[in-house]
Amino acid sequence: MYVTGRDVRLACREGRLTSQTSGLAKGYVQANLAILPKDWAYDFLIFAQRNPKPCPILEVGEVGSVKSFILSKDGDVCTDFPKYRVFKDGELVDEPTDISDLWQDDFVYFLIGCSFSFEEALLSADLDVRHITEGKNVPMYRSNLICQGAGRFKDTQMVVSMRPFSPSDAMKAIAITRDFPSVHGGPVHIGDPSQIGIQDINSPDWGDSVKINEGEVPLFWACGVTPQQAAAVAKPPIMITHAPGHMFVGDKKNYDYRI
């Protein structure tokens, strides 16, 4: 049983936890990961500044340091995720559970806000968050919304996640999530998927398809997979991310990110 974020981090560090973190240590903030060489970190920071909804940075490390000090007191970004993904020149080459041996002195880590944070708030309001109800991953799509470019990060299609609601629950979901601007904030689109370039809502590009009931409206949020999409285009020589769903759990609470 993982009660606190630290419980989860220690289990990852000691190799006891290599699976997804969804639902673990309820109330504690979970974060996505991007690690880049310093040479690429500046461009990535500007990319994030220009695209805060898909890329809400919660913490940037000191150059060469593996120690998290804002989201957590004693986190180690090389060991405290259950699983990582290593990309070389934009291609996935490995999925290790520890990256200590890959760390370089010029690496900079970015911990990035995750929709798990606002989903907790949706559940607290008794909303039916469909993929959770169905025990699935959230459906994600490559949209035709193009992110503002920055340096070598350009021509990036924004990745969006979708959650369907009744119209009245949709109003609640919009109001709740806009209070969390540092974890994706309010939706970027509501209704007709084709308006943002999604041809078949039942065929997501990542995650699982979920049931949309008669009379429900789909809401689309900017998604933290977008930075990986940006990297797939920019092809940095090396970039390390979390494996999808395998997050860093901090000492801060989701509520700390409510405005």
Add this chain to the structure above:
Amino acid sequence: MYVTGRDVRLACREGRLTSQTSGLAKGYVQANLAILPKDWAYDFLIFAQRNPKPCPILEVGEVGSVKSFILSKDGDVCTDFPKYRVFKDGELVDEPTDISDLWQDDFVYFLIGCSFSFEEALLSADLDVRHITEGKNVPMYRSNLICQGAGRFKDTQMVVSMRPFSPSDAMKAIAITRDFPSVHGGPVHIGDPSQIGIQDINSPDWGDSVKINEGEVPLFWACGVTPQQAAAVAKPPIMITHAPGHMFVGDKKNYDYRI
């Protein structure tokens, strides 16, 4: 009469306007300025990421480029402010009205959110924004709230601005300003000034003292003078800012920055 942001920018560019921009081109977003060499820009970006309330970056330029392209379509950061301040090694050395001859190939500009944006929303709600009612500058104070350091930007006391309200209007002012997280957002403190290190609320460190009526409560917001305070400590070899109150006026509207 300046109807649009472009009207103001052209007047600055042609030398027709060298005075404050408060109240000009109502509805259009106004922005603070910081220009730093690329060598310092990375640290400044991290400083801003760690301290978004006092340092809400709205636009970062490409290295060496003077052309604004997010807040405006055709802005030139060297000519489109009415007045600038040039700091060398942390010391104010000049207050020119055009900095084209000072521009260097390694310069990066930052346009930073300004409280003028949320003040318009407060006025629209018929709130009495005291310094505006009194025709003064907002009172600003060096607080004992210490910003999170980043690289060479460290040990920076957050500068705060103060606006007094009746308790019921204070509730409205909090609700309104929290909807503008990219222009300082909600207050950082309410009530007793001594709790954030302000000894005499009638002696601001910048701007003018304003009347606080019986029964009113002071609200304190993070202030855009904080980056200049950070520079005064870090002492970059050169840093150029706007002169206080002499802002860049964009093509975007204040409402674009409401969540």
